[in-house]
Amino acid sequence: MAWDFATEPEFEEKLVWMRQFVREEIFPLETLGLDYDEMLRVIGPLQDQVKERGLWAAHLPPALGGMGYGQVRLGLMHEILGQTPYGPVVFGNNAPDSGNAELLAIGIEETGDEAMRERWLQPLLDGKMRSAFSMTEPDTAGSDPTLLKTRAERDGEEYVINGHKWFTSNGSVADFLIVMAVTNPDVHPYQGSSMILVPTGTPGVDIVRDVATMEDPESEFGTFGNHAEIYYRDVRVPAGNLIGREGEGFSLAQQRLGPGRIHHCMRWLGQSKRAFDMLCERAVSRTAHGSLLAEKQTIQNWVADSLAEMHAARLMTLHAAWKMDNEGAPAARMEIAMIKYYGAGVLYNVIDRAIQVHGALGFSCDLPLEHMYRAARAARIYDGPDEVHRQTVARRTLRNYAPSELPTEHIPTRREEARARFADLLEQATANQ
Ligand SMILES: Cc1cc2nc3c(=O)[nH]c(=O)nc-3n(C[C@H](O)[C@H](O)[C@H](O)COP(=O)(O)OP(=O)(O)OC[C@H]3O[C@@H](n4cnc5c(N)ncnc54)[C@H](O)[C@@H]3O)c2cc1C
16 A cells, blocks of 8 residues: 655745744744743734634644644644644644543533533633543552552532542643543443543542652642642532533543654654754864864764664654554554653653753753753653553464464475475475586
8 A cells, every 4th residue: 555645845844944934933942941921922923824824723623623634634733843842732632631622522412411511622722721531540550550549439410539640740720620530430440430520610520739850850839741649539520511421431532642652752753853954064164183073983873873773663653643543542652652662762862862962962952952851751651651661562363373383494304295285396396416
């Protein structure tokens, strides 16, 4: 089957505009140390320009005011936006709001719940609300969500939620949380878990802290991009806050995570390319031991390996996106798992090499590399740790192999079989000698 990642010239023009806009208008904001409110004020006019260009919240289907671009085009956009943490916010498609909007949209499509669209989805799409996705628990392994303990019990026309979550990104600045909870403990979690929308101000929602992390050790409570620890104690919400249908939590999560991983990987490529450009610029600028760093073989290896790895990750990700566009998310499961761990590794390696080539400057806060490096480390953990995705790929691959007492390629055995098969020919050949 032919693969075709080509995009039309009109779309390429949009990408050209985005590249310049991101570099000239958004990169400089990184250096200003803005708090959340200041950031919102400063990026407002930039968001207006994005809206005028028809590029706002482009991840959504046309019915929801998006462009219906599909994953290949969206991926190419995310590659540009991912270069800077502000990029996705300016374009109205930052995580977790973009994925949460998709979740709400899928749920509304199923149930026809127009009230949910008006009350929550539309303000989220308009950038007037913030959301968070609250699934991971400190006391159970997030890599195996079948172990989730948080419970949501139906009581008349309400759900009553009890549980303890953490790493709810943006939880402390969100207007609402999408909580993954067990609604029926008597069936397999794949059928017994649900997603429920919980407004942050609901009594019983106790956001105890933003967890300080390697990315942000000085974490100040209520900062955009932080990761909240939350207790849900007898939290009552209307039954209508259920997203989709009861028991659909896992299937909704799968639908949300597929496209999200493509976007993550393309954003990582944007980051990798930025680090790579710094690596190369330094290599041709710095002299040590009688020659430019660019003339040392180790540095050349870093340049060559980084370029090859980024190219491979890019093609793998575009292929996964193409497959998703053409055959649907379930068909692309292997490809999506592969890019998740491969892309996270490439990001980490390229930034690491860029730091090394800059020496002490690379380690310092005078360059963005140290922060990029700290943020990149998380890529190997969130959205499922590398090991789980490797396991998916290995398991699915190994399904295609049958056990064999002797290796199929065992040369003595094959030789014996070949001799038997070609006995006549061999006899003739030896007789003619
Ligand atoms: C920056 C960041 C943002 C996040 N944002 C959110 C969010 O918004 N909402 C949310 O709900 N969660 C979020 N998370 C949580 C994230 O999804 C979980 O951390 C992740 O799923 C892993 O779960 P865990 O931390 O409980 O690790 P565990 O499940 O305890 O796993 C720990 C380690 O065990 C090993 N391991 C696990 N399974 C296997 C296996 N099958 N084979 C081999 N080794 C294995 C891996 O090395 C893994 O790293 C975020 C995490 C980070 C770091």
